[in-house]
Amino acid sequence: MTDHPFAFTLPLPEGVPSRIDNHVKRTLSSMRGQYLDEKAYEQQLATGDHTVYEVYELKGSEVAGELLMGVSVVHPGKVGKEFHMTKGHFHTVRETAEVYYCLKGEGFMVMETSEGQTAVEPMLPGKVLYVAPGWAHRSVCTSRQEDLVMFFAYPGNAGHDYATIEKRGFRKIILDGEDGISIVDNPRWRTP
Amino acid sequence: MTDHPFAFTLPLPEGVPSRIDNHVKRTLSSMRGQYLDEKAYEQQLATGDHTVYEVYELKGSEVAGELLMGVSVVHPGKVGKEFHMTKGHFHTVRETAEVYYCLKGEGFMVMETSEGQTAVEPMLPGKVLYVAPGWAHRSVCTSRQEDLVMFFAYPGNAGHDYATIEKRGFRKIILDGEDGISIVDNPRWRTP
Numbered sequence: 001m002t003d004h005p006f007a008f009t010l011p012l013p014e015g016v017p018s019r020i021d022n023h024v025k026r027t028l029s030s031m032r033g034q035y036l037d038e039k040a041y042e043q044q045l046a047t048g049d050h051t052v053y054e055v056y057e058l059k060g061s062e063v064a065g066e067l068l069m070g071v072s073v074v075h076p077g078k079v080g081k082e083f084h085m086t087k088g089h090f091h092t093v094r095e096t097a098e099v100y101y102c103l104k105g106e107g108f109m110v111m112e113t114s115e116g117q118t119a120v121e122p123m124l125p126g127k128v129l130y131v132a133p134g135w136a137h138r139s140v141c142t143s144r145q146e147d148l149v150m151f152f153a154y155p156g157n158a159g160h161d162y163a164t165i166e167k168r169g170f171r172k173i174i175l176d177g178e179d180g181i182s183i184v185d186n187p188r189w190r191t192p
Numbered sequence: 193m194t195d196h197p198f199a200f201t202l203p204l205p206e207g208v209p210s211r212i213d214n215h216v217k218r219t220l221s222s223m224r225g226q227y228l229d230e231k232a233y234e235q236q237l238a239t240g241d242h243t244v245y246e247v248y249e250l251k252g253s254e255v256a257g258e259l260l261m262g263v264s265v266v267h268p269g270k271v272g273k274e275f276h277m278t279k280g281h282f283h284t285v286r287e288t289a290e291v292y293y294c295l296k297g298e299g300f301m302v303m304e305t306s307e308g309q310t311a312v313e314p315m316l317p318g319k320v321l322y323v324a325p326g327w328a329h330r331s332v333c334t335s336r337q338e339d340l341v342m343f344f345a346y347p348g349n350a351g352h353d354y355a356t357i358e359k360r361g362f363r364k365i366i367l368d369g370e371d372g373i374s375i376v377d378n379p380r381w382r383t384p
Contacts, residue, residue, distance in 0.1 A: 002322070002324050002325070003325075003326070004291070004309075004311065004324055004325055005301075005303055005311050005313060005321065005322055005324050005327055006321075006322050007313050007315075007319055007320060007321045007322070008319070008320055009319045009320070010293075010318050010319075010320060011280070011317045011318060012318065013362075017320070026217075046245070049201075058322070060322075064256055064257070064287075064347075065256070065285065065287040065288040065325055065347055065349075066287060066289050066325060067289045067290070067291050067322070067345070067346075067347070069291060069320065069322065088376050093257065095257040096257040096258075097194070097257060097258050097259045097348075098259070099259050099261060099345045101202075101343065102295060110199055114371075117196075119196070119197050119339050121197060121199050126201045126202050126203060126204065127199055127200070127201050128199060128200055128201070128202060128209070128261065128343070129197065129198075129199045130194070130197055130198050130252070130259070130261065132194050132195055132196055132197050132198075133194070133195075133257055133258060134195070135197055144297075151293065151320070153259070153291045153345055154259075155256075155257055155259070155347060156289075158257075181357075
C-alpha cells in the first residue's frame with residue numbers, strides 16, 4: 001500500500017512532474033503497424049527513430065482503492081497525414097475509469113468500446129475528461145508547435161491492455177488535410 | 193455505471209467547472225464545534241451566516257473502478273486566529289485514496305490517520321497531492337484575498353465519513369499570528 005500522502009508539482013510550460021518514478025519514451029519504431037500510411041512510416045523511420053511521446057509515471061500500489069498518476073506528453077508531428085499519437089489501450093480490468101486534465105497544447109482523445117461505440121473529445125488546456133469504464137483511449141497531438149501535455153489518474157488495479165489495440169487499431173483516426181483536421185473511419189481497422 | 197465519456201472545463205480565474213451536477217455550500221453555522229475559538233465563532237455567526245466553502249460535484253456511479261470528481265473552493269477568512277477550512281473527512285471505505293490538483297490560491301491540506309500519524313502539505317497552484325488510503329483530509333485557505341480552488345478525484349465506492357472528524361477534530365490546526373502562519377497541536381482534539 002502507498003501508505004503516506006505525497007505531493008509534487010506540474011510546473012508549466014513543460015508540465016513535467018517534479019517527482020518521477022518512471023519515464024517511458026515511445027519512439028517511432030515502437031509504433032509499427034499503428035499508422036495508416038505504412039510507406040510514410042518506413043520512410044520517416046529510415047531518417048531516424050525519433051520520440052513520438054513520453055509518459056512520466058508516479059508509482060504506487062497496483063490495487064483497487066489506490067490511484068496511479070502520471071503525465072503524458074505527445075510531441076507535435078505527423079506520419080503521412082496522421083498526427084502523432086499514443087499507442088492507446090484498454091484497461092485490463094475493463095470496469096475501471098480514468099481522469100485526464102489537459103495542461104497544455106491541443107489535440108483529441110480518441111475512444112472506443114469493445115462493442116463498437118466511439119467518442120472523440122477535443123482537448124485543450126483546462127479541460128477535464130472522464131474516460132468511462134470499458135473505453136479504450138488514445139491521445140492525439142494536433143498542434144504544429146506545442147506538445148499535448150495531460151495529467152492523468154486511474155485506479156491502481158486497472159492494468160494496461162495494449163495488445164488489443166495493437167492488433168486491430170482504433171475505429172477512428174485523426175488526419176490533417178487541406179480543409180483542416182478531420183476525424184475519419186480507419187480503413188485498416190480489423191474486426192476482433 | 194457511468195457508461196459514456198464526458199468532458200468539462202475548469203476555467204480560471206474562478207475554476208468553477210463548466211458542468212455541475214451538485215453544488216454544496218457550507219456556511220459558518222454548519223461548522224459549529226470545529227473552530228478552536230468558540231467565542232469568536234459565536235460572535236461572527238451573530239453578524240451573519242456567511243459561506244465558508246463550496247463544492248461543485250460531478251455525479252457518477254458510486255462503485256469501485258469508477259472515479260468521482262469535483263472542485264472545492266475555500267473562501268478567505270478566519271474564525272478567531274484559525275483560517276477558513278472544510279469540514280474534512282475520512283473515506284467510509286478506508287482503503288481508498290484521493291488526488292487533488294490545486295488550481296488557485298494558497299493553503300494547506302491537513303491530514304491524519306486513525307492511528308495518529310499526521311501530515312500537513314502546503315498547497316499552491318500546479319501542485320498535485322496524493323491523499324493515501326486511510327488519511328482524513330481537510331483543506332485550509334490561508335490567502336487573505338484569494339479562494340483556495342482545488343480539483344479532486346476519488347474512487348466511486350469511497351463514501352464520506354464526516355462524523356469522526358466532527359466529534360474529535362483534527363490533531364493539527366492552522367493559525368494566523370504576528371509571526372506568520374503556524375501549524376500547531378489542536379488543544380481541543382479528543383481521543384476517539
